[in-house]
Amino acid sequence: MNRHTDTPHALGLADLPPRPGPSDYRKAALSLLPHIHSMVPPMGEGQSFARLQFLSTVARQDLGLARLVEGHLDATQILREAGKPAEPDRLYGIWASGGPSDTTVLQTGNSAEPNMRLSGVKPFCSGSDLVDTALVHVYSADQLIAVDMHRAREQQRVRFDEGAWVSSAFAATHTWTVEFNRTAVSADQQIGGANWYFERPGFALGALAPAACWAGGAFGLVDTVRRKRLTNAHARAHLGAMVSALYSMQSMLRWACERADADPRNQAGDIFPTALLVRHQIERGCTEILDRFGRTLGPRPFVFDAGSARHIEELTVYIRQCHSEQDLEELGDYVEKHPEFCSDI
Secondary structure: OOHHHOOOHHHOHHHOOOOOOHHHHHHHHHHHHHHHHHHOOOOOOOOHHHHHHHHHHHHHHOHHHHHHHHHHHHHHHHHHHOOOOOOOOOOEEEEOOOOOOOOOEEEOOOOOOOOEEEEEEEEEEOOOOOOOEEEEEEOOOOEEEEEEHHHHHHOOOEEEEOOOOOOOOOHHHOOEEEEEEEEEEOHHHEEOOOOHHHHOHHHHHHOHHHHHHHHHHHHHHHHHHHOOOOOOHHHHHHHHHHHHHHHHHHHHHHHHHHHHHHOOOOOOOOHHHHHHHHHHHHHHHHHHHHHHHHHHHOOHHHHOOHHHHHHHHHHHHHHHHOOOHHHHHHHHHHHHHOOOOOOOO
16 A cells, blocks of 8 residues: 555544534545545556555545545546546545435437436435535436536525435435436536446446445454453454454455456456455455454443444445345356356365
């Protein structure tokens, strides 16, 4: 890892208050942009592990900031792949979650309104009113759209449902449900063509980034344990198991990055199953660490330490981005059809 990114303090993360608010998160994310643009390498160009280590370092300190930074890095990487460079002083987000509550549609224009229009509801929009530009995936059209959120708000073409997110986890990142109301979409705002978002090689590479944040969140919990004076052998056994799990996760991320850097165009077609394998292992490792953390320190961090309580709750929510058995079914299906995958162990 680059020596400038190896500690949270070196990134300026120590400036976050104990209980960051939305403005704190936006300020912290914007303060990292010059560092990101100058020192965080793109994914799939030989230094992928350094990129994921950067995300892990941010998440180790604060998972809310990590969500915003991971979204920005993913969005700017997508724009890079599409040949549409991001503006250096803007904070970007990627809103691609779907599900039954996603009702977004693209409506064709007419002579009076030549632009297309984006309407409908999109859930899980991290940084809803914090990001400057959001890349919104419209499932019904399988099209990615870049939306200038400032302009959409000024024109009253977007509304935020602040009450839908009832958890205190990530509350300050304003992960709200967003409703678009005939938001204008020019041809230049359409990123790639239909089906491009999922078919590009970078989609599989990007799937590793949340896993790096999960691992960083687990590191943060273990940091808390290591600062304690452990008074019995059981607690020390849990600590040993947690450190072992951390380094297993790091090894998995490094292995996946080596495969990604060796085949960035995904010509072998196995980067996504690789990502699924790694995400599963890291989700399992985080789950183990969450369990052992409580068994080591008891209830006190959960109820008396605001920072630990928030970190625990946010990591618990964050790892649910792993689609569990659904991902394992897809991985198993790939292994069945490609028996050579991971058969050289």
